Amino acid sequence: MSVRQVALALRQGRDRASTPNGSLTLRATTPGFIANTDFGGFSHFLHRAEPPDEVHFWQPSPRGFKAIPPGAPFFFRLGAPHKAIAGFGFFARYERVPAWLAWESFGDKNGTDTFAEMAARIETIRRRTGSTRLARPQDYEVGCIMISQPVFFPRGDWVADYAEWHPRIQGGKTIDVASGDGQRVLAECLERVARLRPEAEPLADELRRCGAPRTVQPRLGQGTFRIAVTSAYGACAVSGEHSLPALEAAHVRPYADGGAHALPNGLLLRADIHRLYDAGYVTVTPDHRFCVSRDLVEEFHNGREYERFAGHTITVPNALTDQPDPDLLEWHAAEVFRG
DSSP states (O other): OOHHHHHHHHHTTOSEEEETTEEEEOOSSOEEEEEEEOHHHHHHHHTOSSOOSEEEEEESSOOOOOSSOTTOEEEEEEOTTTOEEEEEEEEEEEEEEEHHHHHHHHGGGGSSSSHHHHHHHHHHHHHHHTOOOOSSGGGOEEEEEEEEEEEEOOGGGOEEOOTTOOTTOOSEEEEETTSHHHHHHHHHHHHHHHHHOGGGTHHHHHHHTTTSSSOOOOOOOHHHHHHHHHHHHSSOTTTOOOOGGGEEEEESSOGGGTOOSSGGGEEEEEHHHHHHHHHTSEEEOTTOBEEEOHHHHHHHSOOHHHHTTTTOBOOOOSSGGGSOOHHHHHHHHHHTOOO
């Protein structure tokens, strides 16, 4: 089923559309979220040289975000004088993080060219809302609404505003994309994708499963991967170090070698241990034991700092879905580790 076929089924008011390749099923209520979007940030994304694979829709003061489940459609709405839907993506994850970590993780996918611009926007909004201001902008905690696979529409292709939008709505509104005007908004957005971004055809595959308990499995980008791994572990899995500036999200199987930006392919490691892991001087076995290669001692005549962790069981997240995949750990031990 193509994006265009999915859109047509929605426009015709059907809750199911069948084709030789599959079907789109919407529950009686399928949630989506329309978010008021800063025009400056929208313009930044629209005119970016390369379309972003993810964006960070940040809150200057963390308020939490439980409006929709991961994988639900997230629409970018421009306020007055535009009053239109100018794009959409998929909600991936929400976390609270320091502003500096949000910038290091997403860079200009935060909607600005520099951290100074992002900090200035945070300051302006916090001043306007009467929120506490800090001496160092990088120390602000922000709410991270991470959006996967976003698409932004040029002015001539904006979608007409949601009919039930009320001018008093501040942050955004949960809608039902399986019926009423919410269905129309989703259908028109998909029509734009089919025409403007044919390379985004995989969006149809995602939406074909819309209505399942977890509507879509969002495709995480590098920034969301880093935030997700940092939040899931909280400290270095090997050493227990929890100073955030010293920690990095490591891929068990490198992204360039076919690994995914996904929690089961991640470990939170101290920066020096991360480098040794990537170079094969250390590994983690499928049963979560930390191993150190003899090459580390023989080549550098040192390594006592790491040998003291050898044989220890690393610390992993409590949730099984967040723990490293044993098959990926075995791959690293066989293909990367120096033995």
